[in-house]
Structures are given as C-alpha cells and as structure tokens.
Amino acid sequence: MTQLSIQANDLSVRFKDRLLFHIPQLSLGPQDAVYLTGDNGVGKTTLLKVLSGLLKPTTGTINLSQQGWLHRLFYAQSHSGVIYMHQTPYMFDGSVLDNVSYGLKFSLRNRRERRSTAINALRMVGLETLANEHISVLSGGERQRVAMARAWILNPGVLLMDESSASLDQESIDRMVLLCKDLLSRGTSLVITSHQQNALTALCRRQWTIADAKLIERTELQLVDGEKNNYAYA
Template structure:
C-alpha cells in the first residue's frame, strides 16, 4: 500500500492485518498520513496498486469493490449531516440499502437510545453541538453493522463532557462484533483496555 503527494512518498506499507472484532488506534505526527490511510480503506481516496484479502478473497482497492463498500464505514472528524432531522440522518443508510421504513424505525430508535440522542430525534442536525453530531454519526454508522468501522479523530475538538460521552461508546462498538480503527492523538482513547496500537512513522507502519 503506497501513497504519494506529488513527489513526496507519504507512506509505503507492505502488510496491515486487521483482526475481526478488534480495536486499533492509529497514531503519528500531523501529516503522517493517518486520515489518508483510513480514507483509502474506505474507498474515498485512490490507492496505488493496493489489494486486500477479505473473506478469503483478494480484492483490489481500485476500483473499489461492492463487498467492501457494504462492509466498511468511515466516520469523518467533522461529520456531514443532512438538514432534515436526527432520525432521518441515522436512518438514511438503511433506507438507501432498500430497507422499509417500518423495519428501519425500531433500529433507529434503538441507535438513538444507544447514542444518548433520542431527545434530539426531530432536531435539525445543523443545530447540534460537535459532540452531538459525533454521536449521531456513530449511531448512523452503527445501524449499518459494519465489519470495519473507521473513525477519524472521533474526540478531536470536543469539550470534556462531550469527549467522555463519545469515548464511552467506543467499547460498545467492539461488543457488536465489528472491528474499529481510530486515527487519533487522544491519550485516553489510546489507553482504552484491549486496544492495539499502530503508528505511522517516516512512511512505515509500526505495531505497538
């Protein structure tokens, strides 16, 4: 896995193994390529000559395969919200997959309860705080039951209480059976029990 910015080689990674139902933090200095690496896995940025092994099958990351599009969900540091309602934002992915409104409703209600945003059900997300948006984004990702959830700086720029609320959700995402990779600098996230550490340094990936 290789990525260049112009003439500069951002990183070159021979192998990265992500175990099922495991949590990882991806650390490194600003500009090391943490967000870029996650975006490549999510098909949001082109990957040069990259392949992955998924369910025993070797797949290219370009063009991005449908199997990975369903299995991998990326949550941006500053989540984009539709100017509708919290409920609709969480429901959107399931409805886009063709699920009926009747089937989606109880799933979304449970996700809002999980994220602690049920009182915001009919609120326009553009009026939410940063912490509330992050919890809505996590709920929106969770209902899709991803095999791999990619979080880009999930606690960055959040105040104390909002940060703690988001942090409390991370272990429960792992309990659902998927894997989570978080790009972050947050020492408390890095120190969560059972979380493996990956570090991008000088274009190489180190396992800690």
C-alpha cells in the same frame, strides 16, 4: 453482522514527489481494535480513506475477506462493509432522525421499525429528544454522536474512526465507548485515531504508528508498562 478481514500488500500513497507512506503488509481481523497514531501530516487520515475505499492508493492491493454469512449491499459512507467516520462527518439536509435512519432503508422495509431502531440508537448517544430537530441545530460534538449512532445501527464489519472524539466531552466519549464495545462483541474491528489517549483508545490492544513513511506496529498494549513491548515493522 458481516465480519471482515482486511489484508493489504505493497500499499503506498505518493503526492507528486513526496512519498507519504509505504506499507509492505497490513492486516486487520475481526474484533481487532487498533489505535492509529502519528504526527500531523504523516498520512493517518489518508490511510483510513484508503482502507475504506474512498481513496485509491498509488500502489498496492486491499483484499476484504468476508467472515460471516450476511453481506449488506449498502452502508452509509462505506465500502463493502467498511464505514469511515470523519472528524467532521457528512450530514444530510434533514432531521436528526433522517440522518440516522437513512441507511436502514435498504435493510428494514417497515417505516415504523426503521424509526424505532433509529430512536433507540439516538437514545444510546443521548440525543433522542432532538430526533425531530433539523441537523443544522446540532453542535460539532452532537454531530459526532449522530455519526456514531448511524454507524452502530448499520453493524459494520470495520469501523474507521478519524478523530471522532476530538470535540466530545467525557460523557459523550463514554457513550461512544459503550457502542464500540457492543460492536466489538459482535465482531466489528475498529481503527481509531486520536491526538490524546482516552476511554476510546483504551479499547485498543494494537497500535499502528506512521513515522518516516513506515507503519510501525505495537501489540498487546495492556502490557506496555514495562512488562512487554513488542515492535514489528510492516
């Protein structure tokens, strides 16, 4: 497991004359769990793509600090140990098992070991009986579970989950929570967007809200019921 910290400075994204957001400073450390909120169109997905390296910001720098001794050379849909899970995740034209095990080719040379590891991940999300089915037969919610299994076996330093629970039933969300808890225990940090609070967002102890082109941060979410509110503008 590679533990990562993300530090961003003077981060902004502009589309023509419109400033989507400007964030003077942003930090994300190992085992952080952040709930990212905001109205539609304020830039939540854009921010996640910038942090993952999939989108270049208009201004600003993003620095990744490696905390562990192992640095993987490849992560599916990732940039330097950061995995971005889209609301409609990309899937390869192949079996469910192929989609989960693909990224393991760079870390596990033994084919039997790759298969065993991928099957175990599918078992964790309740899809092991569909391992040999073509990915096209899966529903949207099942594809999200495949994406979660794929991310889990890659042990990312940072996992960015963009509305990953939107099409999931409660059982599926509970399975994803178990995998997220396991990743957190091993040093992964999470950023989760969701229009509704659920068991996944309940894992978070920090909250980022994008409003008026700014990032507002609230920490210690477990104390928000009148005990303590701590707001800081970044």
